[in-house]
Amino acid sequence: xxxxxxxxxxxxxxxxxxxxxxxxxxxxxxxxxxxxxxxxxxxxxxxxxxxxxxxxxxxxxxxxxxxxxxxxxxxxxxxxxxxxxxxxxxxxxxxxxxxxxxxxxxxxxxxxxxxxxxxxxxxxxxx
Amino acid sequence: xxxxxxxxxxxxxxxxxxxxxxxxxxxxxxxxxxxxxxxxxxxxxxxxxxxxxxxxxxxxxxxxxxxxxxxxxxxxxxxxxxxxxxxxxxxxxxxxxxxxxxxxxxxxxxxxxxxxxxxxxxxxxxxxxxxxxxxxxxxxxxxxxxxxxxxxxxxxxxxxxxxxxxxxxxxxxxxxxxxxxxxxxxxxxxxxxxxxxxxxxxxxxxxxxxxxxxxxxxxxxxxxxxxxxxxxxxxxxxxxxxxxxxxxxxxxxxxxxxxxxxxxxxxxxxxxxxxxxxxxxxxxxxxxxxxxxxxxxxxxxxxxxxxxxxxxxxxxxxxxxxxxxxxxxxxxxxxxxxxxxxxxxxxxxxxxxxxxxxxxxxxxxxxxxxxxxxxxxxxxxxxxxxxxxxxxxxxxxxxxxxxxxxxxxxxxxxxxxxxxxxxxxxxxxxxxxxxxxxxxxxxxx
Numbered sequence: 001x002x003x004x005x006x007x008x009x010x011x012x013x014x015x016x017x018x019x020x021x022x023x024x025x026x027x028x029x030x031x032x033x034x035x036x037x038x039x040x041x042x043x044x045x046x047x048x049x050x051x052x053x054x055x056x057x058x059x060x061x062x063x064x065x066x067x068x069x070x071x072x073x074x075x076x077x078x079x080x081x082x083x084x085x086x087x088x089x090x091x092x093x094x095x096x097x098x099x100x101x102x103x104x105x106x107x108x109x110x111x112x113x114x115x116x117x118x119x120x121x122x123x124x125x126x127x
Numbered sequence: 128x129x130x131x132x133x134x135x136x137x138x139x140x141x142x143x144x145x146x147x148x149x150x151x152x153x154x155x156x157x158x159x160x161x162x163x164x165x166x167x168x169x170x171x172x173x174x175x176x177x178x179x180x181x182x183x184x185x186x187x188x189x190x191x192x193x194x195x196x197x198x199x200x201x202x203x204x205x206x207x208x209x210x211x212x213x214x215x216x217x218x219x220x221x222x223x224x225x226x227x228x229x230x231x232x233x234x235x236x237x238x239x240x241x242x243x244x245x246x247x248x249x250x251x252x253x254x255x256x257x258x259x260x261x262x263x264x265x266x267x268x269x270x271x272x273x274x275x276x277x278x279x280x281x282x283x284x285x286x287x288x289x290x291x292x293x294x295x296x297x298x299x300x301x302x303x304x305x306x307x308x309x310x311x312x313x314x315x316x317x318x319x320x321x322x323x324x325x326x327x328x329x330x331x332x333x334x335x336x337x338x339x340x341x342x343x344x345x346x347x348x349x350x351x352x353x354x355x356x357x358x359x360x361x362x363x364x365x366x367x368x369x370x371x372x373x374x375x376x377x378x379x380x381x382x383x384x385x386x387x388x389x390x391x392x393x394x395x396x397x398x399x400x401x402x403x404x405x406x407x408x409x410x411x412x413x414x415x416x417x418x419x420x421x422x423x424x425x426x427x428x429x430x431x432x433x434x435x436x437x438x439x440x441x442x443x444x445x446x447x448x449x450x451x452x453x454x455x456x457x458x459x460x461x462x463x464x465x466x467x468x469x470x471x472x473x474x475x476x477x478x479x480x481x482x483x484x485x486x487x488x489x490x491x492x493x494x495x496x497x498x499x500x501x502x503x504x505x506x507x508x509x510x511x512x513x514x515x516x517x518x519x520x521x522x523x524x525x526x527x528x529x530x531x532x533x534x535x536x537x538x539x540x541x542x543x544x545x546x547x548x549x550x551x552x553x554x555x556x557x558x559x560x561x562x563x564x565x566x567x568x569x570x571x572x
Contacts, residue, residue, distance in 0.1 A: 039411065039436075059411075064436035066445070 006094070007110055008119035009070040014094065015113065022071055022102040026058070029123045031093045034060035037086045042099055047075045051109045055100065058089075070113055073105035192530040193558050197508045197549025198338070199260060199287045200399075201388045203366065203476075204553050205464070209390045212463050213456065221398075221456045223255065223416050227431045233455065234430035238418040240462035247368045247465075248382040249375025250404035255416035255453035260362065260385025261293035263401030264332065266414045266448055267360045267381045268294060268303060270405075271330035273447065274412045275358060278302055279327040283320065284310040285337030286362060288538040312502045313339040313510060321351050330358040330381075335374070336367055338538075339500065340508030340547065346377040353378065358409075365389055365402070367506045369477035381405045390464025391457050400457035411437055414448030476552055480507035483559065484550040490563035491548075496570055500545075508549040510535070514570060517546040527565050 006014045012030035016023050031037065039059040049055050049069040056067040078100050082088060089097035114122065133141075138150070147153060154162065172180065194202050213219070217232055224230030237255045244253035257263040268280050282291060282305055294305060308320045315333065324331070331352050336342045349359045358380040366388045374382045386400030387393070405413055411434065419433035439446040468476060484507045488499050496514040513520050517534035524531045536543035550559065 041411070059436045064442050 007070065007113035007115065008122075009068060009113055010122065011068045013068060013070045015070040015110070017110075020103065021076065022073065022105050023098050024055075024070060024100050024102060025098040026067070026089065026093055027119070027123075028093050031090050031097070034058065034065065035062045036060055037089045040082050040086045040089070040099070042078045042082065043075050045075055045078055049073065049075070049102075051106075051112075058086075067099065069102070071102065071105040071109040073102035075100050076103040077101040189525065189530070192525060192528055193554070193562070194530040195532045195548045195550060195554065195562060196530050197340075198533040198547055199289060199364075199385055200393055201364075201366070201507070201549055201551050202393060202553055203388050203390075203551050205390050205392060206467050208467055209460055209463050213460050218459055219456070221454075223432075223453045223455050225416075225432050227429060231430060233459075234418050234432070236459050236462055237416075237453070237455070238420055238430050239466075240458045241418060243462060243465045244365075244402050244404050247365055247373065248363065248384075248404045249373030250379075250382055251375075251407045252410045252413070252417070253402065253404040254413055255418055256386070256455075256458040257383075257401030257403055257415055257450060258454055259397060259399040259401045260383065260387075261287075261290040261401075262297060263383035263385075263403050264290050264360070264362050265294050265297035266401075266450065267383050267403060268298060268330065268332070269301070269448065270381060270409065270412045270414065271358045271360060272301075272303060274409055275329040275356065277327050277329035279304045279306065279325070280330050280332060281306050281308060281320065281323050281328055282332045283315050283334065283337070284308055285313070285315055285339060285341065285343075286332055286334040287338045290334075290362065310337070310339070313337070313341045313500055314503055315343060315345070315348065317347065320348065324352065324355055324357060326355075328355070328357050330360050332360045332362070334362040335371065336364060336506045336508065338547070339510045340505040340549075341503045342367075342371060342506055343503065344372070344377070345379075349378045364506070366473070366477055366480065369473040370481065370506065375404075380409060386457065386461045389461035391460050398454065398457055400454050400461055402458075402461075410434065412447055413437065414450045416451075416453045477506075479552045480550065483507075483552065483554060483556075484509065486556065487548065487550050487554075487559045487563075490559060491566075494563060494567045494570065497566070507551060508547060511546050511548060512544050513546055513566075514544070516543050518543070520546065520566070520569065523569050524562075524565060527569075529562050529565060531562060531566065 006016045008014050008027060012027045014025055014027050037058060037060045041057040043055050050072040051069060053069050054066045055069045058065050058067055079098050082099065142149065224233050227234060241253040241255065245251065257266060271280065272278060280303060284307055306323055308316055308323060310316060331348060333345050333348065335345060345361065352359050360381045360383065361374045361379045363374060363382055363384045365384055365386060382404045384402055386402050391400055403413065416432055417434050418430055420428065420430055423429045435441055437447045439449065439451045465473065484505065488509060491497050491499050491511055498512040500510040500512065518536060521531050521534050532546045532548035535545040535547055
């Protein structure tokens, strides 16, 4: 299931813009492939990343994967609920399972991301 | 009798299939300049000759000496039951078994070993062990670097100089910078150490008791470090932990050490036992194997390797460490040893070491020209200053059947006259008295 106004990275992060803030998480496809998520390591507020840089690590019963920033910028909020209950990401990857909010991002970088159709085409080819 | 399983005919057949004439052609890819000219292997010997040869070599060891050498490795008594239990065929392997279906006994033993190490150090989690005390310390440095995203390590000069050399070697190709803070009068130099801390400092490395045998309360250093987001790594002597305040109680973040004193015989180069314990919050940065307790689908208690996503076979190049095994047999020995002694037994043992050390100090104090370094309390090891070169004195005492300790000149420039003396429960009052008398008579000459 993919929601319309979002943009997607090839590495299965989603991003949605809420006025001047970008909210980032991982897709339903990503949580499904990972299986039961057991742990997540997120950056601290204030950390700065370039587009494509690792901003965290997610671990499931099957694997551990790096999380990549879909756009560059500065982290202004981190979903602290996930530290205690990472399974939220399994239950609601596009909502309660958001991971970080980014400020001061470069809007031009959004252009390199996939829209819903392109991302669905990618996951269909991977599946 | 030849142990080569295949016949000449089979070898010929294999060579033909490979399309070569003879075995040496298989090595044609190696440039002639790099190939050995001859292997120079001596002619074969009979079993009897081999035994005689090794008896002769073993006889050249000075195994008869009454030893007072420590410096990180100690001559403690090993109960016979350690050998008897560790060499049972159900246990006897140096490998870490990772298939819970067939390895419950070994996994349970490792889990219990981990529990011992947590209790001994007062920490929340222990890994399944590492190679030795020095490499465990180097792994702790890398762990601190990963946990803090900083790249500088401040090392107290009281950390075993052998370990400090291992740190340099182990991390030579990593971007870690080390700053060493010399000790003053055998103790951590607080002012100097704290002044060196900056925003790039990932961790401070301390040792307790330190290399000079000095027992220190590092809680002031821990406090100062934590105020600046710096981790504290403490290398400890596990036997001493039975008497001293455990590092967990003063807030140390990573504890490492050499487990040889826990039922592992002294030998040149090991195998020894590195241990590492830490806090729950750092467990995912910890290297090495980790055994956890769980229940199987029938609700029965069982043991498995856990948190493996840290490790190389899953995390590949981003693993916390290259370590993907443990020192299973030595960890098993430590576990058996600690079970045999028990909590009160280990404490009695530590008290005995301490009491004998006090006695040794009192004997040395009475020798004219010998100074016992008295600035701080010690456990079972202490430093003395002698009026001649400590290496020369050691050589003379070895001729009289006593290995008096570790001369410090080779580790610390300017300390040619200093000797590090260790006393374990194996040294009798008579041994200590003989040592003191022989030293006094040598120094009088």
